[in-house]
Amino acid sequence: MATFTLKINGTERQVDVDPSTPILWVLRDHLKLTGTKYGCGIAQCGACTIHLNGNAVRSCQLPVSAAADNEITTIEGLSENGDHPVQQAWLELDVPQCGYCQAGQIMNAAALLERNPSPSDEDIESAMNGNICRCGTYIRIKKAIKKAANA
């Protein structure tokens, strides 16, 4: 056990956990930020995607010890009023079905647009390849990313 100070969504939070604990579980269990989802635990599905200093990372693979002193953003902190262009595009195109994978999809899409404001189809496919959606909403995800890019 060790104490870590984390900067999450602009707020400092302290947790006392084993240093090997992935940020995913620190968020979900210790900080009750459950928007970030568990899907596979082995970096294969993208449900747990968060931003670390603005880059999309798989929180299931990121030990808390490596995350301290970095800026962490989760779906809850992506925008103040849920109006990030990606979130808006998602709503306008009514992307979600069950919705479980969507926080990870949105976080990954937002990071993509941050570094590539007008991605091509291929850019989107390669950036979003790690995010599984069993409900099969991929076509709308692609459309929504393009819409957000043009917003």
Place this chain on the structure above:
Amino acid sequence: MKTSVNRRSFLKASLLSGGGLLLSFSVPASMLNRKSGSKAETVELNAYLKIHPDGKITIISPNPEGGQNVKTSMPMIVADELDAYWEDVTVEQAPLDTDSFTRQFIGGSQAIRRGWTSLREAGATARYMLMAAAARGWNVPVNELSTNSGKVLHTASNQSVTYGELASAAANIEIPEKIQLKKQNEFTLIGTSRRNVDGKKIVTGQPLFGIDVTAKGMLIAMIVHPPSFGLTLKSFDDAAAREMPGIKDVFPVNVMKEDYQRQHFDTCTFQEVIAVVGESTWEVMQAKKAIKAEWQPFESHSIRRQSFFGDEFTEDIPAGRENTSDHNATITSMASQKGTIVRSDGDPEYAFKNAAKVIERSYSAPFLAHNCMEPMNFFAHVTDDKAELKGPLQKPEFTERTLSERLKIPLEKIDIEMTRLGGGYGRRSYAHWLVEAAVISQRMKAPVKLIYSREDDMTSGIYRPAYHATYRAGLDENNNLIAFHVKAGGIPESPLYANRFPAGAVDNYLAETWSENSNITIGSFRAPRSNFIGGVEQSFLDEVAEAAGKDPIEFRLELLERAGRDPVGKDNDYDPQRYAGVLELVRDKSNWGRENHNYHRGVAAYYCHNSYVAHVLDLSVKDGKPQVEQVCTTVDCGIVINPDAATNLAEGAIVDGIGCAMFGRLTFTNGTPQQDNFDSYRMIRIGEAPKKIDVHFVLNDIDPTGMGEPPFPPVMGALANALYKSTGKRLYHQPYITELENKGT
């Protein structure tokens, strides 16, 4: 307070505390009376419509939401008949109470179909009561009044009044005996696209799912289950695990007692599992690894079960650790023997003997795991006298009795609250994990959230069965289809639907079935059985059309014309005209015969869950890799409530269908599933999905039918047929990727 009840339409009106109208009504749906297991005789009031004095309307939707959009679509039906202003309507998920909610389950695409009339009657009744209240106030006859967007109007005197202002007075109006429903051309909401009412919560990461549930003092539990089918727990050493940080307890859990008579959804793979309970998920995950368990083979045994319709039977569970190679050998041997004849028209053997051409082909598909993105989980808080549960579940009414018997707590002390489902596809009907959570909570005397790791989720059974089908078609010298034979079977269940097309369209028809038992557990999986037989039948018909030298759409239409004009046999389970309708529409919309020459095109059509779907799928080949470019889909599901939501569902089913047929596979070695996470179980990814999907609905005024499942089976056939066009080789065995790779394409 005055309460008015109408027994015929099962409606009850009362005054809301604080003013306003409360209309309770019933969405009849359940085929069973959950307590007796007999056919339902009573109808319970299970849905609510509230009109508040400020004009706000709340509709409490009784069906669990797992992505089929019923939480939006069902209230739209009520609001349309009510003539409400949609922006005034808020929708709540019904608090779970299986005593009053009869159709609180997802499955079989039936929610809208079963609820349709009662939802409409409720809306229309409330509208009438509001009008009657206005008529009283203005002292004019009701039939001079009309409604529009949340207001009652009297055009003659140019007066209007809002629903909110009338709501309390309406609570005193007698419920009418008969109610006039709108005509289709009077709908204002139905047929328009409305966004998912939970959209904002989803995109902002609100805690909607079972896995997000938290409570004061809540512990986390996970299970350790036998690594292989055919094994059971012998003993375990938990000394190291107990010493680990955050760990509270480790103990065996007997999930369903041996003498318990299981109901239809009480499938449970592992009788006994080890529970690990601790303070946080990560700590429990670590402790799981430290448990040294010994497993032993179980003996063949049987359990008592009840079918969906309440009949009792004994289910035999064979011993042994099965291999996919054994399954394949079994399939080969069963397929070469006679099956059980389920339907025979004309004289099939004579017709085959005299046929000018006979085509015979065999198809197979492996076990599949559901892989809901939200792994199985449930929250339970069981105390001495009651049990509170919360989580994602498809069939609460079936699970409740199991739980009551297992916990020795009376039914009325059990409360199951339903959350949004992170995918269901059938898997969340089999709620052994709910029982596990409850038993663990009872023992811990604390609130507990049970979570399956992805590996536990994928390796604990309840799969789509492994299937096989052999088809034979006989053509005469003029290339007419004169004989058709299907022999279908599976481990441990057959996929056969003997009365579906082309039964009824061929003079000589034979359907045989077989199945071979297994200890690998199975359960419903998006469009059960159709999810195999629909696709392969459509591949076979494509090959037969080709052998007959006919256009594949024309070939099917000829058969459907015959089935409509002069059907063969009885009990044909489809409407030939509607079936032909989706094919004709897809021929038109896809520019059939005038396709892009860079694309390879396949067609398929199927009927299941009361809806008709046809697809034309175009693919291209780049660097030897097939890429689905576009799918043109036509659907006849009756009246479409929410077209954009229905389109989204169709898109999802198409993507999922392509993924399952192309990549889906669960194999076994010595009873151990060889895929346990998404590194070994391949799921379709964004780049493999079609670039474009166009969905067109047949316009008619038939009551709405299923939408979540019908597009799923036929897309597998359209895919195989298009792959044939691109490679020149027919594909017979799913996952197609393996066959394509073996064929070196």
